[in-house]
Amino acid sequence: MRRIDPLIPAAIALVALVLGMPALKPLFAWMFPDQARPLYEQDSFLSLTLDHLSLVGISSAVSVVVGVAVAIFVTRPSGRAFRPLAETLTAAGQTFPPIAVLAIAVPLLGFGPLPALIALALYGLLPVTEATVAGIEQVPAGVREAARGIGMSPTGILARVELPLAAPVIVAGIRTSVIINIGTAAIASTVGVKTLGLPIIVGLSGFNTAYVLQGALVVGLLAAVVDLAFDRLGGFLGRWNRDRVAKTA
Amino acid sequence: MVKNPVLLVLVVAALAAAIVLSFLSHAPNRLLSGQPVPWGVVLEGWRSLAFAPALVLLAGPFLPNGRITHGLVALAASALIAGMIWLAGDVARSMADAAAPAARTSFGGAFWILAVMAALAASDALQKLTREPALRIGLALLLAVPAVFLVADGFIDALSIMKEYANRHAVFAAAVTTHLAIIAAMLVPTLAIGLPLGLLVHRRQGLGRPIFAVLNIIQTVPSIALFGLLIAPLAALVAFAPALARLGISGIGVTPAIIALTLYSLLPIVRSTAAGLAAVPTAAIEAARGIGMTRGQIFRAVEVPLALPVLVAGLRVTVVQAVGLTAVAALIGAGGLGAIIFQGLNASAIDLVMLGVVPLVGIAVLADLALKLAGAMLKARTG
Structure with a gap:
């Protein structure tokens, strides 16, 4: 018997929870009998989820573009001098708690989605850069030599040898970055950004555990689904690379 | 030029x-x-x-x-x-x-x-x-x-920023103490569970996949969600057994914070324990067996010292991560430096935010440096 991929039931559960939360009102009313309002209804969970996803999506896109570009630059001969600086920045930057980055961005740039977006993009840069450098570095020197031997240009080697071979490691870095961003975006509700963290924050400040539970369930499930999807993508890229190598061999 | x-x-x-x-x-x-x-x-x-x-x-x-x-x-x-x-x-x-x-x-x-x-x-x-x-x-x-x-x-x-400090230096000192105490308290269950679990993963290879799958999913859950998810079950538990409340356990505050931090910390600790033990050269173990050491002696005298630098690297990841997560735990009433940050954000008092952020980053950087130093010294010793 073929086992069902856990990604499928998790994704179905997420969609059902996001769209069908109002239907669970009687359940929450039963679980929290003292609560006059057992369901978070100020915003629909669909709009919160979409806001959350667009904040994470835009910031992660910026992180990936800039992070991969920086990593490519510091692994070229012309940028090699900057490699230790990039390594110091990514290592030191990751000791900064995400909450600290968020808390600094707000007073400097003001409340609202833009400072949160910048904070998330900056913080998300670090794992992407680190992983891309590691991925390009682990390409065997012999493979690079062989590509040069058959007359490939440096750009050709980068685009057709280094980046494809580094892809599974780069995707692992993007996965870390996106997962951290999903969590930090939830905390961004404390600085007035509408995300899935909002029901949790509203629930915590208003002693409404039902709200907290609803927000936590949706955002936790969302993170798990995204993580599983990245896991599949990483596995797919690994197989794709092996197939390519097998074909050329 | x-x-x-x-x-x-x-x-x-x-x-x-x-x-x-x-x-x-x-x-x-x-x-x-x-x-x-x-x-x-x-x-x-x-x-x-x-x-x-x-x-x-x-x-x-x-x-x-x-x-x-x-x-x-x-x-x-x-x-x-x-x-x-x-x-x-x-x-x-x-x-x-x-x-x-x-x-x-x-x-x-x-x-x-x-x-x-x-x-x-x-x-x-x-x-x-x-x-x-x-x-x-x-x-x-x-x-x-x-x-x-x-x-x-x-x-x-x-x-x-120093005026904010002068106005609440007692609160500030208490926040730093609470912050450090939560991290120290988290390390006890983390090591008590994580080290044996890492050893188990090393000894029984088949257990690695399911254990890491579970720990990985936990690591994925956003901190604020995990803190939030613990409130209702803990509150129900205390309502069911009121004796627990007298022990200081409750749905909000330090209890859920320490439980959540422990859950997050297990992945780096288990992973580094197993990786450290796996990196011990078989030749070293063979040599120890050759001179007649027992399994227990080999474990204490060969495997543990050689695995220690990798374990310390995992501990570094754990502690640095916990410093930041503890700040988020202020949202569920655990106190610490996060309480100062959120108070500052709510009041739009920038320097109060900074009074929380600067020591928070300082603690993370110092913990990172101290454990990096410990790791480098251990590595030099086992050479």
């Missing part, structure tokens, strides 16, 4: 920040946003001498690479940071007006960016000076002494 392009980029970035942003800002009270203090006022008269070390950094990119240049750059960067702190304190004192006691002078964006660029210049120079990680960390700590001395000795007491 340009001998050190990295330093040149840092200098250009610092100059750009100095032109665009303000070094200090001045506001009528702590809640209003400040007006930038013009550079003319900041650099009035002989005060501008505080920026003298910057000349070395400006020349640095064009000096020949060598120990003397790198040493000079590191010293100049340290002197510049100390000089800027002193300068900020002096300007704030001179702007203080007895008629407007509520007025506040705060660090501006240019101060922070100049300080970060100087720190990066020092780090770059130290990396070029020595490859020895322990020596590098020691020198970095030494270079930070002047800045720490100036802050501790009250040179910047006229600045807003």
